[in-house]
Amino acid sequence: MIIPIVLQLLIILGNGMAMVAAQPWHTCGASNYTADSMYRLNLDGMSASLFPEGAGGSGGGIFVRGSSGADPDKVYAVALCRGDVDDAPACSSCFDAAFRRAMQLCPRSKDATIYYDECLLRFSDTDILNMDSVRRLNTSEIVHGALVLMNLTSEPMLPGRSTATANFTGFLKTMLTDVVGQVLSTRRHYAAIRMEMDDGSSSSTTAVPREFYCLAQCAPDLIEDICYSCLTNFSDRPVASFPGRQGWRVLGLWCNLRYSLPPSVSY
Missing domain, CATH: 3.30.430.20 (Gnk2 domain, C-X8-C-X2-C motif)
Known part of the structure; x- marks a missing residue:
């Protein structure tokens, strides 16, 4: 829906x-x-x-x-x-x-x-x-009731070049992998990171570095395998279905994930 x-x-x-x-x-x-x-x-x-x-x-x-x-x-x-x-x-x-x-x-x-x-x-x-481990490892159980919120801006994140969106998608996947790894390494299952990328322009005078912000969190009592499954399932959906958006968040009971241009928390 x-x-x-x-x-x-x-x-x-x-x-x-x-x-x-x-x-x-x-x-x-x-x-x-x-x-x-x-x-x-x-x-x-x-x-x-x-x-x-x-x-x-x-x-x-x-x-x-x-x-x-x-x-x-x-x-x-x-x-x-x-x-x-x-x-x-x-x-x-x-x-x-x-x-x-x-x-x-x-x-x-x-x-x-x-x-x-x-x-x-x-x-x-x-x-x-x-929930027992079998239910919690079931993808449908993890994502049940989760909300996906997207920016409706019609322009892509990096407009004007066909390769820019593809480059950004690769950058976003790297950022999501990084933040999920940091979440799994902390006792509180929380991480917030800031990363910078070039806009893909070949000219140094027109290249515009941009900072992007990403936050990921699992419930503190989730075991690592379930936390990883929850976050990776959430990260795959917007990347595949809504490339180039200026920001999105996936909100679930057991984990949540968000990225944006302006920071909403302290990084």
């Missing part, structure tokens, strides 16, 4: 959820609960307990996960801050804001995901916490 919007293109992968394409980006599940249901009570309990625990928990408070209640009304939740936002109170505040927005944007939905620039949050009636 592809939905064009002003300035951006949003695609949702492998999911039948409803969506919108303005920050906070969100998806809403089809199943609903009633206002006086046990599921709602468990959801309220989750919101009251998860964020304070996360502020003082492992991973510097950037990653929290938990469940509340018992089947069939059990609620599961995961929240992850962007890797450079390492201030626990800031992450807790973002998680709280994401939860409140989820309740507003997906009223009475049992499954909702919110993506802010600084954090993401999902709660669900499906167990999203303890």
Whole structure:
């Protein structure tokens, strides 16, 4: 499903959820609960307990996960801050804001995901916490519900020369390989890099070096094989389908990847 919007293109992968394409980006599940249901009570309990625990928990408070209640009304939740936002109170505040927005944007939905620039949050009636290794290595499971956001600028990244886009695609692949390698080498599974390339002109007077920025992140508890599979799957899709765009991001529950011309974080 592809939905064009002003300035951006949003695609949702492998999911039948409803969506919108303005920050906070969100998806809403089809199943609903009633206002006086046990599921709602468990959801309220989750919101009251998860964020304070996360502020003082492992991973510097950037990653929290938990469940509340018992089947069939059990609620599961995961929240992850962007890797450079390492201030626990800031992450807790973002998680709280994401939860409140989820309740507003997906009223009475049992499954909702919110993506802010600084954090993401999902709660669900499906167990999203303890996928076994077989399910987690399944590509469709990894990309389920991921959002792809593209710049809709009609001009290619390096306009005017047929070889420029091909050169840039090669450069982008190198940059993505580099950032994924750095993610796998860190305990927090996060990396942000800056790389520079020439615009492909043969003249030194017209060549325009450009700086590009790339950020990649996996949930801290993902094993390396799964993190690698998630990020490489995400990186292959935009490179193959949307070459030369001025920026894109792929947002998923277990990993996310973005690149752009202007930096959005500290590199």
